[in-house]
Amino acid sequence: MRASGSSxxxxxxxxxxxxxxxxxxxxxxLELVYWPTIQMVLWGFTSQFLMTNSSWVARAGGVLLxxxxxxxxxxxxxxxxxxxxxxxxxxxxxxxxxxxxxxxxEWVLALLAMSLVRVVIGVVPAALLAIPLYHYSIFTLGLPLxxxxxxxxxxxxxxxxxxxxxxxRHGLGAESMAWLAVFLLAPASAIYYPVAVLPGWLQYIxxxxxxxxxxxxxxxxxxxxxxxxxxFLAALGLDFLYVGLGALLFLLAFRQARERGALLQTGx
Amino acid sequence: xxxxxxxxxxxxxxxxxxxxxxxxxxxxxxxTIAGLLGGNGAGKTTTLAMLLGxxxxxxxQIRIFGEDMLTHRYRVLPRMNFSSPYVDLPHRLTVRQxxxxxxxxxxxxxxxxxxxxxxxxxxxxxxLDRLTGTLSAGQKTxxxxxxxxxxxxxxxxxxxxxxxxxxxxxxxxxxxLHTWQQRSHAAILLASHNxxxxxxxxxxxxxxxxxxxxxxxTPHALIxxxxxxxxxxxxxxxARADRARxx
Numbered sequence: 001m002r003a004s005g006s007s008x009x010x011x012x013x014x015x016x017x018x019x020x021x022x023x024x025x026x027x028x029x030l031e032l033v034y035w036p037t038i039q040m041v042l043w044g045f046t047s048q049f050l051m052t053n054s055s056w057v058a059r060a061g062g063v064l065l066x067x068x069x070x071x072x073x074x075x076x077x078x079x080x081x082x083x084x085x086x087x088x089x090x091x092x093x094x095x096x097x098x099x100x101x102x103x104x105x106e107w108v109l110a111l112l113a114m115s116l117v118r119v120v121i122g123v124v125p126a127a128l129l130a131i132p133l134y135h136y137s138i139f140t141l142g143l144p145l146x147x148x149x150x151x152x153x154x155x156x157x158x159x160x161x162x163x164x165x166x167x168x169r170h171g172l173g174a175e176s177m178a179w180l181a182v183f184l185l186a187p188a189s190a191i192y193y194p195v196a197v198l199p200g201w202l203q204y205i206x207x208x209x210x211x212x213x214x215x216x217x218x219x220x221x222x223x224x225x226x227x228x229x230x231x232f233l234a235a236l237g238l239d240f241l242y243v244g245l246g247a248l249l250f251l252l253a254f255r256q257a258r259e260r261g262a263l264l265q266t267g268x
Numbered sequence: 269x270x271x272x273x274x275x276x277x278x279x280x281x282x283x284x285x286x287x288x289x290x291x292x293x294x295x296x297x298x299x300t301i302a303g304l305l306g307g308n309g310a311g312k313t314t315t316l317a318m319l320l321g322x323x324x325x326x327x328x329q330i331r332i333f334g335e336d337m338l339t340h341r342y343r344v345l346p347r348m349n350f351s352s353p354y355v356d357l358p359h360r361l362t363v364r365q366x367x368x369x370x371x372x373x374x375x376x377x378x379x380x381x382x383x384x385x386x387x388x389x390x391x392x393x394x395x396l397d398r399l400t401g402t403l404s405a406g407q408k409t410x411x412x413x414x415x416x417x418x419x420x421x422x423x424x425x426x427x428x429x430x431x432x433x434x435x436x437x438x439x440x441x442x443x444x445l446h447t448w449q450q451r452s453h454a455a456i457l458l459a460s461h462n463x464x465x466x467x468x469x470x471x472x473x474x475x476x477x478x479x480x481x482x483x484x485x486t487p488h489a490l491i492x493x494x495x496x497x498x499x500x501x502x503x504x505x506x507a508r509a510d511r512a513r514x515x
Contacts, residue, residue, distance in 0.1 A: 013372030095355035099320045100373040
């Protein structure tokens with residue numbers, strides 16, 4: 001019976017915990033699919049209208065739908081990390097978790113894995129539903145879809161880890177950041193319009209975000225049938241930078257929480 | 269060479285200008301039950317949190333099983349466990365799911381049979397598949413104890429294990445802990461302000477006040493030293509001396 005724990009097993013334990021939670025509540029599972037689907041339906045009708053009223057949209061039908069679906073990858077990815085993290089605060093479970101042999105980095109890996117699960121459950125049904133509803137398949141982006149997906153997933157993880165660090169530092173008082181922070185980046189991410197339409201100072205910010213490079217790259221594929229390697233490499237480099245920064249902030253916040261005694265106290 | 273289970277030297281914890289634990293020393297030998305006794309704010313829970321690695325001391329040394337808890341806590345954590353009525357298990361998971369997750373975290377072999385055996389032992393089989401949040405206080409305490417015993421700890425830390433339980437359930441828990449300790453020869457350190465509990469279970473008592481260990485000894489030795497009849501009277505003597513000192 002003696003313990004023979006391994007790192008992958010502890011990551012799997014935490015993933016199992018989050019899957020139990022998801023499985024136990026159908027409203028939670030429904031919520032994952034609900035918002036991406038509603039967004040897709042709204043932008044689908046908007047696209048249909050603009051197809052006959054905007055030459056820009058008419059040049060590449062589905063550009064808005066592709067954008068909204070990819071944006072949801074980043075949003076769901078960040079929310080996936082934040083919500084699993086919040087579960088531990090809501091249930092005041094940190095005290096039990098960190099007297100077990102669980103390492104903080106193993107917990108982070110479980111949070112990231114669960115975020116991927118949430119993204120797939122949330123975005124794939126909406127993407128599939130767009131095919132019969134609007135005769136648009138995001139899969140027509142072809143191979144570039146994969147790097148776009150991964151780059152936005154990682155950007156969401158980075159943001160999720162930074163928000164988790166904030167929650168560790170300030171407790172549930174900062175909970176609303178989990179829902180709102182990503183929207184701060186939306187204007188500069190140039191989801192539905194080229195970066196060029198932004199004012200000069202905002203363009204500097206945009207080019208420092210992986211998401212702006214991804215959406216610019218997506219439009220290049222759709223309008224010019226060109227995979228822009230420069231945008232891909234810039235987004236990849238920035239992703240590494242931000243996810244590294246997110247992990248560092250999280251681990252620092254965790255260390256500070258151990259100094260302040262917040263692991264026992266943080267909760268409702 | 270066998271090490272003490274717990275060795276604490278000059279342990280101190282300050283939060284801003286408040287000193288919660290003020291330079292305590294303590295050694296606990298294997299197979300013993302020790303009690304940290306003190307009023308609210310005496311520093312018991314802070315001491316336990318530092319022993320568990322949840323809280324980083326401001327000064328001092330903690331060795332558990334001979335290992336430095338500050339630098340090698342992951343060598344030690346698989347061999348110890350903890351239970352407190354103030355740190356709940358997740359409410360929205362069933363009891364079995366909670367025990368499964370924690371069993372996996374501790375790397376327990378043959379986990380389903382371990383859970384069944386513990387459930388029978390702690391009389392929780394009847395509600396293994398109920399949500400943890402729907403259980404009564406007594407049931408939650410037994411479930412928390414099941415989680416704490418999953419890895420057959422050599423050191424069990426308990427924070428007020430019978431707080432908010434009715435006398436019958438409290439007595440059942442104390443009896444269970446006593447029997448389990450006799451069977452496993454594990455060491456137990458419990459923080460409590462239930463004098464009867466400490467008197468019944470502990471071979472050594474550490475009286476804490478304002479972050480310091482102000483006295484220590486067996487329950488009987490302390491009672492004799494203060495010329496009192498019960499440990500509760502000793503506790504009141506110490507607490508009132510503190511109040512008089514502050515006044």
